[in-house]
Amino acid sequence: MAMTLSAPLRRRATTALLLVPLAAYIIFLAFPLLWLTSTSFKRPNEILVLRPTVIPKAPTLDNYREVLGPEGVVRASLNTMKVAVASAVLALAIALPAAYALARKQSRLNKAIIGWILVSQSFPSILIIVPLFLILARFSLANSHLGLIMVYVVWSLPFVLWILHGFVKGLPNELEEAAAVDGASFPQILFRILMPLLLPGLATTLLYAFVNAWNEFFFALVVLKDPQLMTVQVSLSRFRGLEGLARWGPLAAGSVIATLPAMAAFAFLQRRLVSGLLSGGLKN
Amino acid sequence: MRRIRLLIAALLVAFLASTGASTAGTAPVRVRFVSLAWQKTAVEAVKEVVTAWNRTNPAIQVDYAQVDWGAIHDYMLTSFQTGNVPDVFHYESIPILDFAKRGFLTDLTPMITPEMRADIFPGAWQTVLSEGGKIHAVPYLWESLIIIYNKKLFRDAGITPPTKEKPWTWDDLQRAAKTLTKDLNGDGRTDQFGAAIGLRSPVNRVLNLSIGFGGNYFYVQGGRNVVLVGEAERALLTILMNMLYVDKTASPDGLGRGSPELIPGFLAGRYAMLPGIGVWARQSLVETAPADFEWGVLPPLKAKTQYQGSATQTLSIPAAAKNKEAAWRFIEFALSRDNMAKQALGDWLFPTRQSSIRLSGFTTTKYGWDVSTDSVRFLRMAPWQKVLGYSEWRTRLATPLMNELFANRITLDQFAERVVAGSAEILDRYR
Numbered sequence: 073m074a075m076t077l078s079a080p081l082r083r084r085a086t087t088a089l090l091l092v093p094l095a096a097y098i099i100f101l102a103f104p105l106l107w108l109t110s111t112s113f114k115r116p117n118e119i120l121v122l123r124p125t126v127i128p129k130a131p132t133l134d135n136y137r138e139v140l141g142p143e144g145v146v147r148a149s150l151n152t153m154k155v156a157v158a159s160a161v162l163a164l165a166i167a168l169p170a171a172y173a174l175a176r177k178q179s180r181l182n183k184a185i186i187g188w189i190l191v192s193q194s195f196p197s198i199l200i201i202v203p204l205f206l207i208l209a210r211f212s213l214a215n216s217h218l219g220l221i222m223v224y225v226v227w228s229l230p231f232v233l234w235i236l237h238g239f240v241k242g243l244p245n246e247l248e249e250a251a252a253v254d255g256a257s258f259p260q261i262l263f264r265i266l267m268p269l270l271l272p273g274l275a276t277t278l279l280y281a282f283v284n285a286w287n288e289f290f291f292a293l294v295v296l297k298d299p300q301l302m303t304v305q306v307s308l309s310r311f312r313g314l315e316g317l318a319r320w321g322p323l324a325a326g327s328v329i330a331t332l333p334a335m336a337a338f339a340f341l342q343r344r345l346v347s348g349l350l351s352g353g354l355k356n
Numbered sequence: 357m358r359r360i361r362l363l364i365a366a367l368l369v370a371f372l373a374s375t376g377a378s379t380a381g382t383a384p385v386r387v388r389f390v391s392l393a394w395q396k397t398a399v400e401a402v403k404e405v406v407t408a409w410n411r412t413n414p415a416i417q418v419d420y421a422q423v424d425w426g427a428i429h430d431y432m433l434t435s436f437q438t439g440n441v442p443d444v445f446h447y448e449s450i451p452i453l454d455f456a457k458r459g460f461l462t463d464l465t466p467m468i469t470p471e472m473r474a475d476i477f478p479g480a481w482q483t484v485l486s487e488g489g490k491i492h493a494v495p496y497l498w499e500s501l502i503i504i505y506n507k508k509l510f511r512d513a514g515i516t517p518p519t520k521e522k523p524w525t526w527d528d529l530q531r532a533a534k535t536l537t538k539d540l541n542g543d544g545r546t547d548q549f550g551a552a553i554g555l556r557s558p559v560n561r562v563l564n565l566s567i568g569f570g571g572n573y574f575y576v577q578g579g580r581n582v583v584l585v586g587e588a589e590r591a592l593l594t595i596l597m598n599m600l601y602v603d604k605t606a607s608p609d610g611l612g613r614g615s616p617e618l619i620p621g622f623l624a625g626r627y628a629m630l631p632g633i634g635v636w637a638r639q640s641l642v643e644t645a646p647a648d649f650e651w652g653v654l655p656p657l658k659a660k661t662q663y664q665g666s667a668t669q670t671l672s673i674p675a676a677a678k679n680k681e682a683a684w685r686f687i688e689f690a691l692s693r694d695n696m697a698k699q700a701l702g703d704w705l706f707p708t709r710q711s712s713i714r715l716s717g718f719t720t721t722k723y724g725w726d727v728s729t730d731s732v733r734f735l736r737m738a739p740w741q742k743v744l745g746y747s748e749w750r751t752r753l754a755t756p757l758m759n760e761l762f763a764n765r766i767t768l769d770q771f772a773e774r775v776v777a778g779s780a781e782i783l784d785r786y787r
Contacts, residue, residue: 116640116643116644117643117644117645117646119644120619120620120623120640120643120644121620121623121624121644122620122621122623122624122626123624198430201434202434202437202438205434205437205438205440206438209438209439209440214438214440215440289427290427290430293423293427293430293431294430294431294434294435294438297388297421297440297442298419299419299420299421299422309423309424309426309427310394310399310422310424311394312394312424312425312426313394313395313424313425314394314425314616314634314636315554315557315614315615315616315617315634315637316556316613316614316616316617317614317616317617317637317640319394319395319396
């Protein structure tokens with residue numbers, strides 16, 4: 073006679089079965105970070121070996137000492153944080169009203185505008201960098217963080233706008249109409265009714281714009297010439313060498329430090345993202 | 357609400373104030389120097405030179421900036437296009453000739469002193485000589501391709517390493533590789549290979565070493581650059597294919613890796629020799645080899661000759677540089693006998709000044725410097741360095757075809773046929 077499982081046991085077994093691939097996926101995702109952290113504590117003679125180990129045999133802080141030195145990644149990280157936060161917030165501030173207008177105000181131009189937004193994503197950075205730099209130089213914005221922020225805003229704006237447009241379009245018009253019937257003004261509708269429902273979208277796009285700016289290399293390399301203004305990606309490239317070689321230890325240590333703010337941003341915004349989703353579903 | 361607005365406005369003002377374009381003082385002349393040195397000792401050497409200059413020249417202050425080799429080409433091209441150029445930049449002779457042809461660089465010919473001209477090896481000057489005999493860059497570092505070997509494995513196999521006076525031929529290398537290739541545990545698989553040759557980006561290495569066989573690849577016919585793959589060009593390719601697939605004395609690990617990436621296997625005793633590795637990679641060995649690991653450098657192999665092609669690393673002044681005279685004065689200082697030697701030692705490369713290379717740091721037996729330095733007399737400027745369109749030829753045509761050849765997917769005849777046919781189309785576009 074075949075053995076039958078009770079319903080709670082069956083549920084637990086199903087959950088366990090679902091958790092196994094999830095755990096495997098998390099390990100798969102976490103492994104590069106683990107390897108990076110491990111390398112950051114190794115000396116060169118432990119890195120360039122045929123069978124490297126995950127746990128360093130003779131851990132060292134030398135790599136961290138080097139990257140945290142006077143020309144290290146801390147200042148570069150702070151520079152990047154400033155540029156990434158400012159460009160993400162600005163992009164969002166510009167994109168939100170634009171997305172609202174595109175989603176709510178019907179016009180024959182809308183489709184063309186959305187199309188253009190998508191097409192503009194396909195331009196390679198090398199194509200636009202020279203005219204962009206000349207424009208920045210004309211306004212004395214080359215070699216400045218403000219100039220780089222402008223570039224990043226322009227660079228991430230189309231995608232941010234496109235994503236937000238989808239979010240706004242997904243909200244039913246009836247919500248605004250009901251609020252208007254109840255006597256709410258337009259700013260009240262926007263900030264009290266729509267904003268809480270848009271929080272997941274805002275968090276997603278903010279995160280996108282932030283990470284985009286945080287990881288960007290080429291524009292920063294070209295726009296910023298003063299070593300004091302360098303961003304973290306440009307700063308880390310100093311450890312890259314020739315023919316596949318690099319100074320792996322300092323590169324890993326710098327990368328670990330550079331990863332922390334992005335991880336913190338994810339952790340912070342993830343909470344907001346979840347709370348935004350929940351608040352959208354609650355009836356006050 | 358009003359308070360929030362005021363707070364936002366105050367934050368915005370503070371932020372804009374902190375991000376405004378930098379406006380440095382104007383008292384000293386500022387020279388922006390872009391360097392590509394990346395190894396720890398190399399960066400320290402460059403910084404030492406810059407610090408020494410800044411200390412003794414308060415009127416001309418050098419601002420040092422580091423850019424990596426992977427980004428320098430785009431960095432300089434965009435700098436030339438926008439006019440926002442460094443005053444002095446470090447690069448290598450091959451792209452420099454192209455930059456010079458496009459008018460991006462200052463002609464340094466009238467600035468070069470007779471002392472500098474006489475002291476730098478004529479072969480190094482050759483690598484930067486533009487049409488009309490103009491010089492747009494000062495060559496200051498160069499490298500050779502060397503063979504690094506495991507002394508213990510040689511000793512165990514009873515192989516006597518060659519000397520500078522009596523170098524090996526390529527046949528000798530293949531014989532030694534056969535002796536050194538072993539199945540140590542009797543499982544029918546090779547555990548120790550005689551050699552491993554980094555072939556991930558093989559073109560420059562193959563072309564440089566083919567010069568010893570008399571193979572130039574690029575020839576001028578009727579005023580046009582053409583590529584020919586004759587016996588001299590096939591010689592090295594045949595040897596490499598034999599080692600990989602006939603004798604099986606070269607590890608297949610080399611197919612997807614650059615030479616320096618083979619160092620861990622070399623240190624683990626998996627390969628007895630690393631032929632064709634850049635002289636600068638010794639630093640990685642010094643950093644990573646266990647204290648009791650014995651390694652040495654073999655002299656360049658003899659084909660018809662021991663010649664090999666080499667590019668040089670250079671310093672140049674862009675045509676749009678604001679402070680050319682100050683920039684040149686810094687170059688003279690940075691490339692004095694001792695400063696050039698300091699930077700070359702830091703980078704584990706050779707200085708191009710004859711007076712520098714005679715200094716004791718380059719003639720010591722430690723880390724194979726004596727044998728490595730001796731290889732300088734065989735360095736030649738390869739003809740392909742001055743072929744317009746070479747970079748595209750290498751990237752688009754030669755590299756994929758050589759990768760197919762070394763992966764044994766096409767024959768040598770097919771390789772020769774396709775490379776000759778494809779070259780005409782690319783090179784004619786650059787006429």
